[in-house]
Amino acid sequence: MREGSAARGGSAARAAGTSGVPAAPQARPAAPGDADAPRGGRPPRRAAPPPRRTEPAGQAAPPHRAAPPRPAAAPPPPAAPPAPAAAPAREDAPPGAPFLAWLRTPRPQAAPGVWAFGHRPRPAEEPVRVPARQLLGGALIALLSCWLLWSLLWNSFLGGLWMWPLFNFTADSWRSGMTFVVLSYGYYALTAAVLLFFFGRLGRWPEVWRRWGAPLVRRLWDDGGEPPPPAPAPREDPAEWPRLRAAGAHDAADRLAADARAGLMNDVDHARIERAWQAATARPGLLAAFTDTVLRHGAAACPHPSGARDLAVRTAPHDLVARQVRIGTAADDRRNPYAHRGTGCALDPGLLGTSLLAVGPPGSGKTDRLVRPVLESLCLQALAGRAAVVAVGATGAGLAPDDAFDVVVRIGRPDSEYDLDLYGGTDDPDEAAGVLAEGLVGDLVGARPEADGRRAATALAQLLGPYRAAHGRFPAVPELRELLDGAPGALGALRAALTAGGHEALLRELDARERQAGRPGDVAPLLADRIALLDRPAFAGFFDTAHPGRTFSLRTLEHPLRVRVDLPERGHAEASRMLARLVLAQFTECAASRADRSLFACLVLDDATSAVTAESVRGLQRLRSAHAGALLTLRTLDDVPEALRGPLLGSVGCRMALSGVTTWDGARFAEVWGKEWVETRDVTDRQVVAHDPFSRGMHALRRLISGRAVTAQSVTVRTVERERWSASELAHAVPPGHAVLSVTSVGGAAAPPVLVDLHG
Template identity: 70%
Template sequence: MDTEGTFDSRGTHRNPPPLPTPPVAGPPSYPHQAPPPQPPAPPQPSAPPQPQNVPAARPGTRPSLIDWLRTSRPEAAPGVWTYGHKPKPPEDPDRIPTRGLLTGALIALVLTWLLWSLLTADRGYLGTYWQLPLKLAQSEGWVDRIHDASDPVLRWYKGLWFLIIAAVFSRVGHWGEVWRRYVVPLFRRTWDDPGSSPSPAPTNPQADPAQWPELRAAGAHSAADRLAEEVRAGRMGDVDHARIQRAWQVVRAGRDSLAAFTDTVLRHGAAAHAHPSGARDLPARTAEHDLVAHQVRIGTAADDLRNPYQHRGVGLALDPDVLGTSLLAVGPAGAGKTGRLVRPVVEALCLQALARQVAVVAVGTAGSGLGADEAFDVVVKIGRPDSAYDFDLYGGTNDPDEAAGVLAEALIGDMAASLPGGDSRRAGTALAQLLGPYRAAHGRFPSVPELRELLDGSKAAVSALREALDAAGQSAQARELDARVRQAGTPGDVGALLADRIALLDRPVFAEFFNTTGDRRPFSLRALEHPLRVRIDLPERGHVEASRMLARLVLAQFTECAVGRADRSLFACLVLDDASHTITPEALRGIQRLRSANAGVVLTLRTLDDVPDALRSALLGAVGCRMAYAGVTTWDGARFAEVWGTAWVEARDVTDRQIIAEAPFTKVMHFIRKVVTGKAVTIQSVTVRKVERERWSASELAHAVPAGHAVLSVTSVRGESGPPVLVDLRA
């Protein structure tokens, strides 16, 4: 029960990599809990420490786990940060702008004071007409009472006049709107401040998420009581809560029993159903996460007129629901793609992997900042001798045709348009004519040097392979080999090209990698059925072409393995920090299949010029989430503007018409005004009409997006789409 059978062998790959327990230096940065207790000492309640390295959180403001669970998460548009989200009221088209409202209120206040001062002055600047009602009411001695400042009747009378004046000017200055817009929200924020008063606990346990109502409704009261005690004692974190919720979903789906679930919870408490690595959190966090909604916050929608009203000032986030449609981010170097998008997304997916909800593979160059080694279960450092894992060049498959197709895509997928037939299928056939016979003869696929010799047509290598096939009685595979030998050197043969490309991996720096003899632990993407956290470091400078080939290989293997999973309950995501020269026609077809397989990819590019021209529009159409960073070129902006389309907006045309005076006095006044202002006296006419315009034009994307910002649009796997929104990634 402790592993729910998730990690049992399915026979889908050879020699699956073990999951090491990553060392954690110092206490883990649980956002809502103290470090887990060490047996056999009894657990001691402790105050939850403040989160580390979370820029959005101020010291002392992060809520406890109980308050975090009880915070509302209303339904919102895709990509909206739902934690504590408060939907805006409907937009008022007659809403007075802030500057005009405050200026009018201040002027009305000054006029109220001025008129009241003039009325009540001893000299009577405005006469005594305002005292007439009082004179009529006082038939005797009214003169003395008028001049007696201490008379209560006079004070009440003056107060009545003050209220009349204030009422008139309050309507003129819209004081009520100022009160509703600024004063009332201030009081609400003060009242709702968690630092000023504790949040009241719900009286109904069936409505309190900290009391695990779903377990109680199913009759698992003992398990609910144990978990509620763990929450109150501060021994449970957000990852623990999400992980146990995942285990409960497995029970509800009928893949596990309620009795086994309850027994595990009673024995282990908050540590129940642990991830195989034993980790219950990451060593450090750099972003703001909400594991209840599976979201990571990446920024705040700017209060800009180009943003829709409902999105202005609202937090924006990403989650598997939108990443399942795949995401493409384009921006120049230094725009913040890695630090403000890739790193938070990888961090969020790693947290959800610890909660046994996600399998994530992050690919980047060494030192790109995708996370520390301790934050991953498997770290493949291609070309470095300190790598604990090798990479399976053939994707863990036993099918020669499948292995050949994926490998051909990696080797020459970027050149498919220039090949005979316009694709890499002939290259896949050529590779299959070698991989099939070799596996039949030796029980494994060839290593990189062996494959290079066969592609070069080495007579010694081919003869040795034919002899091994004859000895094994593999006549059908021998015919495949003979067909390859006959095609070698003929016009249109791709063997020589494949040999040249595989030679890029047959270098001394890669001598210890891509081993097929079983001497090292190869990582295969067939392991995507497990909640793995994987980081693949591509070769450093000096091996650019090899890095691009390996990136294409990982992308091709991921799309093949993610779609071919028997169990798709885990969300699988590939994060490719630099997707330059990896997008091919076959890769696009694979990306389009991921949405229905509960999988997605995150791709970043410096420019769309790194994608073949014929595939740029297709790439933007294949992904559901698109992101244009500050500094994109006008050419790239034109592609985004085209895919984002147009919208109906109100256009205001203002026309100035000069006023021709007829009367002599009016002519004199107009002449004086023209001398003072330097402009003729005009009158404005305003025409409002509905027009269809681009949501974001190419020029706006290239020149009007501030530094540290990006324009983001998202689409959920359910088909809900959001408009392109200007996001402040620093907020």
């Protein structure tokens, strides 16, 4: 059944692509009320979609059910990304100069987690750095010595020996007239150059220039209007779209390059059209349609189904070429590797694909400095047709504005436009029962004898299968509660409907449920108590299976959707935790079962308290191979059962400990980050004993002046194994607004834990 739904969704996307606007596979969903759309197989439509675009004469518009409404011709161009700091925009610069400067900025290969935009690699080891006082003192002494020696030579205080080469290696005819004057001054200049070179090397003048002179000149140059760098060659200039030209689409490349120069293109447009071009090259039949669309609409071609080309507000630096978002700067701290000090720290799908766990107390910056920038980046990538994101948080958490999402599910709010599918959009009763059981009692597995995940899934399947066969849908919350309570009227009505429909084989499921209901330790009463948390007046009208037109399900992860689910944490804390656990279970199941994994799917769960279970930990491990990931935040690891704390840290590839964690949490992070070999220097002072009278007198004088005895130092160098970050350092040595972050890419490349300034 799932395969059929995916196939029909792909057909809709292909219909949209061949109608003149090619896009990434399955990038154009149909409306939720379409009669031919399987429930949960396509994403819901915005409440007030823009009017349809008028098609050219002679070209029929695609059917309404095959493609969603498209935006009107070319929305207004959004603001371009900020220009690089090294090349500020001038008043006389063309409109597209900031975007072109951003696009042409080099992005060298860097270690995982390093901000690649304009990155300047540093040596792996810290070079020997002369102290500033010693360096400046040596340079000044060398300069004075050079000037003194030159003065002595110039004034012949050292005799005429230094002029001996001039008189002995030149012809006699050169020593008269203007020739001798020119030759003499040339010899003087050569001598001065030799002296400057010798004393410059002796006084380390090049190091003085690199440390203080060059930065000062660069700063003065930037303040005075640095001219823009020359454009690279057309074959190497990304603003000229060389890949399109290499494939023969010169007209489309010219149109896009002209829009970029005119300031009509931004970074989202560039990433979105690059994505559409990749989809078109994968299917040669779409190349002509892609070229035609670009020629007609330029930078506004191949739009997102919402019609949006940017977010209204950006709170963090983004680089959609490298698909990175900058979350801070590596601190210039001795505990950080030298190659990382002062570099920007960034996250991208290649890292989030291994999932990220952030632990820190309230106020440490989890939401403001991590969740919001990452969510913002994923929303931008969704607009570019490269990602699908689901954000889950408490009502009022302020993860992002409403206009940054295509779907906002406000559970418990009567003004909510969308509802949440309690069964994850599946038609399989066994799969629906397994996911629902995880959401209802996953946190109680092992804590209560009757709370067993397999028994809970079996009990639910014994009811969901017959009910769906009899009514063509799964039961709503009140109906499921009655069935779990074993109400005679509900079970009798279901039995009668099965008999009338000729489903005698499913009657055995009801018989088995009734037999188990009378045994001690039956899980159905516990399930009924948990489902009763959703059978409240505040949730009336939600989780309604009879009217699926407004229901959102996570089966739509094959589309570039931006979804936010608001949980009613105030007054319904237990229900909120249960729903968060349910969404996490549905996400891990749906992301792994996608037929099309070209989009990166990510779940952002702000506050995963009670959402982490043994099954969800196993689900997180499956996301890496499914081109998906999750970002989870916790106040403390104590919110996770003790038996799962180690497996949770081991199942994610990216780990962040924010300032204020306890030593107990720090010990877990220190254990997972392991140890490293470091070189230690032990310095021992021993008092020097003088035997002759002169030395004793000098020692006494030195003790009188300095107040300390004369000592000699002995240095012992050893290589020992130490923790990268100890529990005490994580608990007490991480400044406010900082965090220790380690990342691992999907390909297996890892970076050591780095102290990050989240305000940098």
